[in-house]
Amino acid sequence: MPLPNEPTPLPVEVLDPNAPEEKTLVPLKIEDWLTVTVMALLALITFSNVLVRYFTNESFAWTEEFSVFLMIVLALVAGSASVARNRQIRIEFFSDSGSPTRQRALARFGALMVAVLFTLIAVLSVRTVYDDFRYGETSPGIGVPQWWYTIWLPVLSVAIALRALGLFIRRGRQP
Structure with missing residues (x-):
């Protein structure tokens, strides 16, 4: 039994990497396969550039530019997967303490704030495009x-x- 001011321990199923994932409307395999594809492209591009540079003392001019683009895509795709899996960064002392109602409210608030932030980023970046x-x-x-x-x-x-909106809705449906 935890002490009154101590955060409640995470349920075993949250800590178990083999536990089944929550059901989502859009399959999480999309992000998983995009991550694998982008990582494979990054490795292939970098390896080919190393080989060309080693054997010819030249380098492909496009590899650095394209690699930076792929790393940004990778970060955003991984961010999408982490939000969908509820694995984003948080201060667990606050998010995992208190009653289940408080934990659910904080989880929903965090998901809503992520949704607002990335909606704002999307709207503002359209102007850049x-x-x-x-x-x-x-x-x-x-x-x-x-x-x-x-x-x-x-x-x-x-x-x-x-x-993030999907996570907000799923947390609202939790008992």
Whole structure:
């Protein structure tokens, strides 16, 4: 039995990595496969650049630019998966203490704030994409249109916001 001021321990099923995941409307396999694909592309691009640089003392100019883009995509996709799985960063002393009603309320508040933040990021980044398109901005490394890269920020931000709303709804349905 925990002391009165001590946080309640997490249920065993939360700590068990083999526990079944919560059901979501959109399967979490999407983020999982995107993560695997992006990581494979990053490894392939980096390895090929190392080989070319080693054997020819030259390097592919596009690899750094494309790798940075893929790392940003990877961070956003992983953020979407962590929100959907309720694994985002939190101060567990506050989030896991108190009554189950308080814990659920804090979980819902956190999910709602994540949804608001990423909706705001999506709305504001649309302007960046529009400016890149309107002014014909090109990428510094290979000269492709910059909006090819920036279009993914609002798209993936909307995905994170929707995952957060899904978490908000699922936490509201908990007994």
